[in-house]
Amino acid sequence: MLQCRPDGDFMKILHSSDWHLGRLLYGRRRLAEQEAFLEWLLALMRDEAIEALLLAGDIFDTTTPGNQALEAYYSFLKRAIDGGCRHIVVTAGNHDSPSTLAAPRQVLRTLGVHVVVDADDPAAAVLCLRDSAGRPELVVCAVPYLRDRDLRAAEAGETFTDKEQRLLEGLRARYAAIHGLAKLTIDAQPGLAAISMGHLFAAGGATVADDGVRELYIGGLAQVGADLFPDWLAYTALGHLHIAQTVGGRPEVRYAGSPLAMGFNEAGQSKQVVIIEVDTLATVAGDHSDATATTAASARRPVRIQPVNIPVFQKLRRLSGSLAELEAALTSLKADATQSDAAVWLELECVERASPSAIKERLYAALEGSPHQILIIKHAAAGESGGGLAVGPSLAAMSETEVFERLLEAEGVPEANRAELRLCYGQLLRRLYETESAEAAAKEAAAKEAGA
Incomplete structure (x- = not known):
């Protein structure tokens, strides 16, 4: 031995x-x-x-x-x-x-x-x-x-x-x-x-x-x-x-x-x-x-x-506030930046009712000329009055589970019924993930066979 x-x-x-x-x-x-x-x-x-x-x-x-x-x-x-x-x-x-x-x-x-x-x-x-x-x-x-x-x-x-x-x-x-x-x-x-x-x-x-x-x-x-x-x-x-x-x-x-x-x-x-x-x-x-x-x-x-x-290789920063507050924060961030500064990726949340296009235009203008980049602007309405504006993150920013939970809330599903629905949804997701894996394996095998 x-x-x-x-x-x-x-x-x-x-x-x-x-x-x-x-x-x-x-x-x-x-x-x-x-x-x-x-x-x-x-x-x-x-x-x-x-x-x-x-x-x-x-x-x-x-x-x-x-x-x-x-x-x-x-x-x-x-x-x-x-x-x-x-x-x-x-x-x-x-x-x-x-x-x-x-x-x-x-x-x-x-x-x-x-x-x-x-x-x-x-x-x-x-x-x-x-x-x-x-x-x-x-x-x-x-x-x-x-x-x-x-x-x-x-x-x-x-x-x-x-x-x-x-x-x-x-x-x-x-x-x-x-x-x-x-x-x-x-x-x-x-x-x-x-x-x-x-x-x-x-x-x-x-x-x-x-x-x-x-x-x-x-x-x-x-x-x-x-x-x-x-x-x-x-x-x-x-x-x-x-x-x-x-x-x-x-x-x-x-x-x-x-x-x-x-x-x-x-x-x-x-x-x-x-x-x-x-x-x-x-x-x-x-x-x-x-x-x-x-x-x-x-x-x-x-x-x-x-x-x-581990060092931070890409800075991320989340800012939330009114349109004026976000503009001020971006202006300050831009003023503090130097040519040697690495770009900060930003997630912005505007909490007042306004036109999404106007919000986007003003916030991008506030940051123009700086190395920093806005990845997403979320809209969260402040208060119940005023014009309509989509509330919360976009579907692209949410996980599959978060989307399903929001649907349960929107449909008013009783809490007593949610456990079984989550179970069924989880099974469907798992089958989807495993199907994706099997399809990827089949494509890989087909490519190898074609190249043989």
């Missing part, structure tokens, strides 16, 4: 997720901003001598990413490996097309990049990473987003509660099977550490409006607690929620969050990646004076956790 890495040797790992490459903001492409993040991340990984990178899902924003998004992703992987990172583990998120991520995985594996898009076979989700000498150095439970159809079989006449219970049971059973196999591996290799990954919604997780976080399961079901992840795991790297946060008060179970603000509601957030240093030997936690966090459970190995703030 090959021995593990030398005793007391800390392995440096970086956790990130939810890149959403190819994402638009009010129709504006963000690839330059995303590429700036990737350049920063490559430099950080070199400076910190990162040995393993964990990407916990939602690499792309859609199931059919464009060529530029794909090129940015593959270029990053190659440059990260060339820069000294020996292992990269990528799991699929609910936005990702499993077939797109999985297509080149055999080639990527030769470079040290492991791509996991399903967990039908629990053994395939348990990775044993090895050093250059072939010695085991880390076990990773690489659990991707688990789809509804993978977790339960629909049954005629089942209630909303039945579906929730079966989803939770299926989710817990799948994670238990994967974690069980990992535990057997580390028990057979004294000194070997294990890390888990997941793309899910933990109960109590924080979100904000317009962040693009889709419900993973019908009606928002199957939210799990931190107890899904056993104490013997050194760390759990989660994806899906865009706000960096810990789960259940456990510092070693956390979301890295998205690296960029997904919408204007996230503009003030501090975005992060997380650096983890795992001791390859200890079976009992020691007393570390780390600046951030050290796991406290007595049966858990020492692990140092250090969140690293």
Whole structure:
């Protein structure tokens, strides 16, 4: 049996997720901003001598990413490996097309990049990473987003509660099977550490409006607690929620969050990646004076956790007020700008009744000649009197769920009836997402066959 890495040797790992490459903001492409993040991340990984990178899902924003998004992703992987990172583990998120991520995985594996898009076979989700000498150095439970159809079989006449219970049971059973196999591996290799990954919604997780976080399961079901992840795991790297946060008060179970603000509601957030240093030997936690966090459970190995703030590559700012107040704010913003200032993207909300064309004309005029750009002007009527004006954000600015909730309100649907309607709507959305993924896979297969 090959021995593990030398005793007391800390392995440096970086956790990130939810890149959403190819994402638009009010129709504006963000690839330059995303590429700036990737350049920063490559430099950080070199400076910190990162040995393993964990990407916990939602690499792309859609199931059919464009060529530029794909090129940015593959270029990053190659440059990260060339820069000294020996292992990269990528799991699929609910936005990702499993077939797109999985297509080149055999080639990527030769470079040290492991791509996991399903967990039908629990053994395939348990990775044993090895050093250059072939010695085991880390076990990773690489659990991707688990789809509804993978977790339960629909049954005629089942209630909303039945579906929730079966989803939770299926989710817990799948994670238990994967974690069980990992535990057997580390028990057979004294000194070997294990890390888990997941793309899910933990109960109590924080979100904000317009962040693009889709419900993973019908009606928002199957939210799990931190107890899904056993104490013997050194760390759990989660994806899906865009706000960096810990789960259940456990510092070693956390979301890295998205690296960029997904919408204007996230503009003030501090975005992060997380650096983890795992001791390859200890079976009992020691007393570390780390600046951030050290796991406290007595049966858990020492692990140092250090969140690293990500620079802001594109400033976002939301302004709200009367037409005169917005004009004054834009004039001030324009006056303060210098030629070296990067453009600020603006979301404006006018709270008085006026002609939309007049509002647009005056606000664009106030900002003319500055580097800043207005992405959208929302109209929110102030008071009940005066001329008519559309109230609230446009359909393009709302998520599918927000549109449905507004429809329920507009139609006066009783609250008692809404749970079942949300359930049905969630099922339709999920089928649509999965159909899009299947169609993208079919097009990809057809293109390969035509080129053969």
